[in-house]
Amino acid sequence: MNPQIENNFSYHSPKPGQPEVxxxxxxxxxxxxxxxxxxxxxxxxxxxxxxxxxQSVMWANAAVARN
Incomplete structure (x- = not known):
């Protein structure tokens, strides 16, 4: 199992404060x-x-969601 693949292809529900970011x-x-x-x-x-x-917005938001 590859943790990076698992993380990148999983749903990440918003954590507190993330929607504002x-x-x-x-x-x-x-x-x-x-x-x-x-x-x-x-x-x-x-x-x-x-x-x-x-695309920049999507990738920036993915960075927040995934990390």
Missing amino acids: YQEIREKAKELAYLIDKLAPNSREKALAMTNLE
């Missing part, structure tokens, strides 16, 4: 998303920036 991460990412939307011209690169920002 998730919200703070999302709020800051949203600020950046609006800045990118305002300053970057519509393009494939802008779309990729937005997609990768979404």
Whole structure:
């Protein structure tokens, strides 16, 4: 059995204080998303920036949940 695999593919119910952390991460990412939307011209690169920002939020939240 691999503990890393078990951890990564298990449900992690929120512990006290975690929902607030998730919200703070999302709020800051949203600020950046609006800045990118305002300053970057519509393009494939802008779309990729937005997609990768979404991924960053998901991975940051996974870091909180898994650890």
